Amino acid sequence: MGRAVRPRPRPRATYHHGNLRSALIEGASTLLEREGPLGVTLRGAARQAGVSQAAPYRHFPNKSALLAAVAEAGFESLVRTMHLAARRHRGSPAAALEAMAKAIVRFAAEQPSRYRLMCGPAVRGRDHPSLLRAASAAWDLLTTTIRECHRAKRIRPGDPAQQGFVFWSTIHGLAVLVVDEQLPPPVLRAHSLEQLAGYATTVVLAGLAP
Amino acid sequence: MGRAVRPRPRPRATYHHGNLRSALIEGASTLLEREGPLGVTLRGAARQAGVSQAAPYRHFPNKSALLAAVAEAGFESLVRTMHLAARRHRGSPAAALEAMAKAIVRFAAEQPSRYRLMCGPAVRGRDHPSLLRAASAAWDLLTTTIRECHRAKRIRPGDPAQQGFVFWSTIHGLAVLVVDEQLPPPVLRAHSLEQLAGYATTVVLAGLAP
DNA sequence: ACCTGAACACCGTTCAAGT
DNA sequence: ACCTGAACACCGTTCAAGT
Numbered sequence: 349m350g351r352a353v354r355p356r357p358r359p360r361a362t363y364h365h366g367n368l369r370s371a372l373i374e375g376a377s378t379l380l381e382r383e384g385p386l387g388v389t390l391r392g393a394a395r396q397a398g399v400s401q402a403a404p405y406r407h408f409p410n411k412s413a414l415l416a417a418v419a420e421a422g423f424e425s426l427v428r429t430m431h432l433a434a435r436r437h438r439g440s441p442a443a444a445l446e447a448m449a450k451a452i453v454r455f456a457a458e459q460p461s462r463y464r465l466m467c468g469p470a471v472r473g474r475d476h477p478s479l480l481r482a483a484s485a486a487w488d489l490l491t492t493t494i495r496e497c498h499r500a501k502r503i504r505p506g507d508p509a510q511q512g513f514v515f516w517s518t519i520h521g522l523a524v525l526v527v528d529e530q531l532p533p534p535v536l537r538a539h540s541l542e543q544l545a546g547y548a549t550t551v552v553l554a555g556l557a558p
Numbered sequence: 559m560g561r562a563v564r565p566r567p568r569p570r571a572t573y574h575h576g577n578l579r580s581a582l583i584e585g586a587s588t589l590l591e592r593e594g595p596l597g598v599t600l601r602g603a604a605r606q607a608g609v610s611q612a613a614p615y616r617h618f619p620n621k622s623a624l625l626a627a628v629a630e631a632g633f634e635s636l637v638r639t640m641h642l643a644a645r646r647h648r649g650s651p652a653a654a655l656e657a658m659a660k661a662i663v664r665f666a667a668e669q670p671s672r673y674r675l676m677c678g679p680a681v682r683g684r685d686h687p688s689l690l691r692a693a694s695a696a697w698d699l700l701t702t703t704i705r706e707c708h709r710a711k712r713i714r715p716g717d718p719a720q721q722g723f724v725f726w727s728t729i730h731g732l733a734v735l736v737v738d739e740q741l742p743p744p745v746l747r748a749h750s751l752e753q754l755a756g757y758a759t760t761v762v763l764a765g766l767a768p
Numbered sequence: 769a770c771c772t773g774a775a776c777a778c779c780g781t782t783c784a785a786g787t
Numbered sequence: 788a789c790c791t792g793a794a795c796a797c798c799g800t801t802c803a804a805g806t
Contacts, residue, residue: 368789385679390780400791402782407789411780464679467738469595469671474739487742509745513732513754514761518724521731525723528677529684532697535723548724555765578770600799610772612801617770621799 369407371397376418380461385468390414415465416476422466423482426455430489441496446549449519453545456523463527490516504558511556518548579617581607586628590671595678600624625675626686632676633692636665640699651706656759658703659729663755666733673737700726714768721766728758
């Protein structure tokens with residue numbers, strides 16, 4: 349048959365060198381974006397990495413551990429995004445809160461499957477301590493900003509954790525509604541997601557005003 | 559071996575009579591409570607109903623349709639619970655809102671898998687109109703109560719849908735945090751879920767005050 | 769009209785075996 | 788130390804066949 353142009357398997361890069369772990373995380377993320385949360389598969393991630401179906405078990409005890417690693421990277425990315433949003437409002441913690449709210453909702457709208465995975469039942473934080481740590485960094489950023497609002501007299505005195513959880517519930521709730529496409533169409537038609545996030549922030553801040 | 563006491567398959571009841579559909583919904587709900595959202599299986603629901611693995615396809619086009627039916631029953635139950643909670647506060651719509659908030663969070667805490675299924679990616683409302691109708695009944699109840707708050711001068715004038723979505727985001731967000739076990743332990747230790755739901759309602763109502 | 773049995777293409781996971 | 792190949796017990800779904 350001579351030198352037929354036959355499709356070759358993807359170049360293997362340099363696995364066998366210790367970076368299969370991150371290649372699997374990347375492969376799972378690719379599947380997540382392309383196929384949704386239900387399309388993420390251990391075998392599929394292995395295929396993406398150009399490796400046999402049993403290879404992942406050298407790096408993760410089970411599927412859930414791989415998903416937890418993907419979720420962890422998601423939280424790191426989310427916290428980075430929140431930081432960036434807040435940084436532009438250094439002197440005004442209330443404005444920083446609003447910017448973070450919009451950033452969270454934008455993050456969820458742009459990568460719904462990722463956001464769902466980060467919060468969903470596929471990974472139970474209890475079983476994955478490093479995922480818990482990544483998630484609590486978001487909480488910390490939030491409560492820190494709440495404390496700044498105290499100092500700036502934009503929020504009445506009180507337990508920052510308790511006040512923060514109301515804020516987080518509201519924004520996370522909106523993000524989840526967006527991700528699950530559960531916002532009633534009339535609301536969606538009348539307002540952009542940014543407007544909704546801004547409005548929700550305004551209401552909660554007014555409710556917490558001194 | 560004489561009359562050995564051998565375990566018999568569950569009595570078949572009277573399927574073949576048109577109630578296999580509801581038997582499958584019940585079987586799936588049983589699995590949902592017992593094994594969690596990831597343990598719900600079409601084959602398992604068929605087993606629960608004492609029927610072959612292919613039988614469900616006479617009644618549901620696919621697994622997602624069965625899950626949507628389970629989710630639909632969940633929304634009906636939730637709306638009933640909300641109604642009951644609100645009914646005891648006929649003259650005070652603000653108190654009714656708070657009672658509904660607590661009822662929603664209690665519902666989610668008591669049946670986390672069910673609540674997750676109702677909102678999660680396993681069933682996309684868009685593909686299941688009757689699920690959408692069941693879900694929007696909850697929204698309707700909420701906006702109706704918001705309108706009563708307008709009349710009672712407990713909430714400032716404004717679009718009930720927009721105000722309702724903030725309230726719903728907050729309570730749904732809290733419910734989802736509970737279901738996903740994402741509330742920080744310090745918050746949980748200091749307050750009961752009822753207290754958290756009450757506090758969140760108070761904050762949002764204050765933010766929407768005239 | 770409603771259900772069964774067998775089959776297909778997929779999973780997650782395990783385990784001996786290779787280098 | 789790291790990976791492969793084959794196997795096991797499960798899925799969702801289809802389809803001929805039974806009554």
